[in-house]
Amino acid sequence: MTRQMTGAKMVVQALKDQGVDVIFGYPGGAVLPIYDEIFQQNDIQHILVRHEQGAVHAAEGYARSTGKPGVVLVTSGPGATNAVTGIVDALMDSIPLVVLSGQVPTFMIGNDAFQEADTVGITRPCTKHNWLVRDTDKLSDTIHQAFHVATSGRPGPVLVDIPKDVQFATGTYTPKPQANISHYQPRTKGDPEAIAAMVALMETAERPIFYTGGGVINSGPEATRLVRAFVQETGFPITSTLMGLGAYPASGDKWLGMLGMHGLYEANLAMHGCDLMINIGARFDDRITGRVADFSPNSKKIHIDIDPSSINKVIRADVPIIGDVTEILTDALALWKARGSRTNTTAVAAWWKQIAQWQAVKCLSYTPDSAIIKPQYALERLEALTVGMDRYICTEVGQHQMWAAQFLGFEDPNRWMTSGGLGTMGYGMPASVGVQVAHRDALVINVAGEASWLMNMQEMGTAIQYRLPVKQFILNNERLGMVRQWQELLHGERYSHSWSEALPDFVKLAEAFGAKGIRVSDPADLDEAIREMIAYDGPVIFDCLVSKHENCFPMIPSGKPHNEMLLGEADTKGAIGSTGAVLV
Amino acid sequence: MSALNIKQGASGHSAYDLRDPNIQLIEVHTLAVLVDNEAGVLARVIGLFSGRGYNIESLTVAEVDHTGHRSRITIVTSGTPQVIEQIKRQLERMVPVHEVHDLTVEGPAVQRELALLKVVGTGDKRVEALRLADIFRANVVDSTLESFVFEITGTPEKVDAFADLMRPLGLMDVARTGVAALSRGA
Numbered sequence: 124m125t126r127q128m129t130g131a132k133m134v135v136q137a138l139k140d141q142g143v144d145v146i147f148g149y150p151g152g153a154v155l156p157i158y159d160e161i162f163q164q165n166d167i168q169h170i171l172v173r174h175e176q177g178a179v180h181a182a183e184g185y186a187r188s189t190g191k192p193g194v195v196l197v198t199s200g201p202g203a204t205n206a207v208t209g210i211v212d213a214l215m216d217s218i219p220l221v222v223l224s225g226q227v228p229t230f231m232i233g234n235d236a237f238q239e240a241d242t243v244g245i246t247r248p249c250t251k252h253n254w255l256v257r258d259t260d261k262l263s264d265t266i267h268q269a270f271h272v273a274t275s276g277r278p279g280p281v282l283v284d285i286p287k288d289v290q291f292a293t294g295t296y297t298p299k300p301q302a303n304i305s306h307y308q309p310r311t312k313g314d315p316e317a318i319a320a321m322v323a324l325m326e327t328a329e330r331p332i333f334y335t336g337g338g339v340i341n342s343g344p345e346a347t348r349l350v351r352a353f354v355q356e357t358g359f360p361i362t363s364t365l366m367g368l369g370a371y372p373a374s375g376d377k378w379l380g381m382l383g384m385h386g387l388y389e390a391n392l393a394m395h396g397c398d399l400m401i402n403i404g405a406r407f408d409d410r411i412t413g414r415v416a417d418f419s420p421n422s423k424k425i426h427i428d429i430d431p432s433s434i435n436k437v438i439r440a441d442v443p444i445i446g447d448v449t450e451i452l453t454d455a456l457a458l459w460k461a462r463g464s465r466t467n468t469t470a471v472a473a474w475w476k477q478i479a480q481w482q483a484v485k486c487l488s489y490t491p492d493s494a495i496i497k498p499q500y501a502l503e504r505l506e507a508l509t510v511g512m513d514r515y516i517c518t519e520v521g522q523h524q525m526w527a528a529q530f531l532g533f534e535d536p537n538r539w540m541t542s543g544g545l546g547t548m549g550y551g552m553p554a555s556v557g558v559q560v561a562h563r564d565a566l567v568i569n570v571a572g573e574a575s576w577l578m579n580m581q582e583m584g585t586a587i588q589y590r591l592p593v594k595q596f597i598l599n600n601e602r603l604g605m606v607r608q609w610q611e612l613l614h615g616e617r618y619s620h621s622w623s624e625a626l627p628d629f630v631k632l633a634e635a636f637g638a639k640g641i642r643v644s645d646p647a648d649l650d651e652a653i654r655e656m657i658a659y660d661g662p663v664i665f666d667c668l669v670s671k672h673e674n675c676f677p678m679i680p681s682g683k684p685h686n687e688m689l690l691g692e693a694d695t696k697g698a699i700g701s702t703g704a705v706l707v
Numbered sequence: 708m709s710a711l712n713i714k715q716g717a718s719g720h721s722a723y724d725l726r727d728p729n730i731q732l733i734e735v736h737t738l739a740v741l742v743d744n745e746a747g748v749l750a751r752v753i754g755l756f757s758g759r760g761y762n763i764e765s766l767t768v769a770e771v772d773h774t775g776h777r778s779r780i781t782i783v784t785s786g787t788p789q790v791i792e793q794i795k796r797q798l799e800r801m802v803p804v805h806e807v808h809d810l811t812v813e814g815p816a817v818q819r820e821l822a823l824l825k826v827v828g829t830g831d832k833r834v835e836a837l838r839l840a841d842i843f844r845a846n847v848v849d850s851t852l853e854s855f856v857f858e859i860t861g862t863p864e865k866v867d868a869f870a871d872l873m874r875p876l877g878l879m880d881v882a883r884t885g886v887a888a889l890s891r892g893a
């Protein structure tokens with residue numbers, strides 16, 4: 124049964140066939156036929172953002188919190204170029220997105236037509252794959268392929284560029300099951316020999332550690348269950364990257380906390396001193412490894428990753444296992460049980476004793492203050508007053524992001540939305556919109572810095588329009604805090620342009636948008652203010668005035684090994700040499 | 708092919724380049740990449756090399772299967788073993804890439820390049836050019852009273868050697884196709 128329809132209708136039909144219920148977008152000349160079709164149906168909700176970057180981050184928040192691909196619709200030229208930052212963000216963090224962009228009609232491409240940009244050229248290195256569709260007969264097939272590529276293997280953003288004449292013309296619709304997807308089938312099953320080698324190493328390890336990443340979250344809830352089962356089965360300690368928080372519950376007794384540049388002392392030292400590292404869905408990012416030559420020098424490394432190019436890219440793996448985390452861990456756990464595997468309990472107990480000594484350092488302690496709100500204290504109170512709630516946390520980028528990762532506890536996957544790989548200021552506000560669209564009744568909080576928050580604050584309008592009660596929890600230090608910290612440590616305390624000058628009055632700003640504004644500066648008022656924020660049925664901008672010169676510790680300076688970590692102010696003098704200053 | 712000149716430790720100072728500075732062994736590999744011949748596929752492959760800082764010493768591309776719309780891209784690249792491995796993995800994960808073969812490690816392969824060389828001169832030099840062309844089995848594909856265009860096929864080294872000899876004899880222009888390569892045997 125073939126069906127004839129216009130390209131614009133095909134777009135909507137293909138989205139329906141893919142089970143899409145919401146898209147984030149912004150109209151313009153080159154997508155008007157598609158918007159006309161959107162107008163004439165009710166199955167797919169369209170969220171009108173205020174800036175195309177916001178649309179992409181909102182779609183990321185939606186995707187990250189649901190496990191489904193996020194869908195974005197933008198117009199040609201400036202619509203597409205505005206989306207680029209979000210697309211790269213999704214590429215770096217492996218978030219499945221399908222971005223549909225309008226393009227000038229095929230017969231005008233290359234003529235510098237009004238609002239023409241070489242969108243596929245610009246986004247070629249920013250997407251997992253992209254397509255320019257020149258023929259309406261190929262449009263629906265391409266959209267189905269786009270969903271397949273975005274969600275198969277290592278997820279990522281894809282883009283389909285659709286010229287306006289292709290939207291107007293009539294062609295044959297290809298239903299989803301007939302789409303041509305056979306050529307892209309990444310391997311998901313792990314090599315049994317490698318899995319056997321992994322199990323054997325785990326049986327004899329004396330100082331083992333699980334190091335998990337965003338790949339566990341991307342693999343789905345079953346992967347999380349399997350990771351937890353393996354930890355339970357072995358009693359091994361577990362740490363996670365920023366992207367992987369929630370795979371193992373923060374309240375679990377084997378949890379060491381996050382690792383990396385601002386990770387916990389015990390997590391980093393355990394990584395440095397382990398004899399077996401079991402990397403599940405993480406990619407040895409430079410925020411994790413520090414100086415590569417000194418990274419975990421005495422360990423055997425197992426590396427599970429669905430992307431073969433992650434293997435041996437930075438750190439050589441002794442046992443690489445390519446495939447999907449869920450499939451590999453299913454096989455590994457089955458083998459573990461079939462062999463009646465046991466761990467080296469005496470050695471592992473001694474290892475835990477060593478870890479307990481590192482934990483006793485209490486690396487997250489800070490100097491409390493009764494007059495000024497410390498950012499760490501604000502997050503401790505936020506955690507205490509929201510723990511156990513149906514809660515989703517987004518962040519912007521900076522010190523507040525690292526403190527949120529350190530001080531908030533994640534019990535489940537898909538509850539933590541942050542820009543890790545690209546570190547995009549302005550991610551959190553629109554991401555919170557996307558999360559709330561997917562989880563209408565949940566408590567969605569964006570832990571923000573005042574500078575980052577201003578980068579996409581226009582999306583407050585979107586939150587108001589769609590009655591999304593997102594809570595913007597701004598840790599306002601009136602500084603580009605993370606930049607200020609680096610300038611203090613690396614650039615002789617010359618604070619070049621790291622002030623947030625001329626800030627708006629956030630309470631009045633909230634009111635101007637039609638939201639609620641709350642300001643708090645006295646630690647004694649904090650709890651009450653947080654309760655008020657949670658109780659309010661609508662969007663809130665929470666302006667939390669915090670100490671201005673707090674530094675984020677622990678910190679492994681760029682280019683240093685894990686065992687040269689700075690724990691507090693006392694450690695910082697002359698800590699970073701001139702070679703370290705070259706690194707980011 | 709130009710020799711690579713990488714200073715000891717030069718790559719160790721940037722977080723953008725995390726390769727181990729102690730591995731100095733630079734290898735030259737010939738890769739055969741089978742791709743869908745779709746719009747932009749060559750830009751994708753070249754963009755991968757420039758974006759990630761890999762070397763391209765030579766690159767050839769043409770459709771080799773007109774019904775299946777498959778093109779074969781032959782790339783000569785150089786790098787440490789770790790970088791070569793990365794290049795292959797990065798190529799393999801691209802959606803329009805079907806196969807990646809490293810002809811340098813997958814057993815013996817034949818490599819050929821075609822070059823056209825214009826040599827301008829008279830008298831003894833002209834005679835010498837013709838004599839050397841004969842030794843190298845180069846063909847004369849165009850001639851005037853004071854010039855020849857030679858066509859030579861062979862390994863890049865052979866083409867280099869021939870071009871070196873022609874230089875003092877009046878070499879004016881060279882056009883090279885880049886390497887085409889196939890594995891030997893069945």
Ligand SMILES: Cc1ncc(C[n+]2csc(CCOP(=O)(O)OP(=O)(O)O)c2C)c(N)n1
Nearest residue numbers: 521522523548572573574575602603604605
């Ligand atoms: C789009 C973008 N521009 C610049 C940076 C560099 N940068 C990283 S953190 C930071 C300061 C963030 O300030 P704020 O949002 O107030 O957070 P704080 O560190 O003060 O908690 C800057 C400028 C970035 N990450 N993203």
Ligand SMILES: [Mg+2]
Nearest residue numbers: 572573602604
């Ligand atoms: Mg700030």
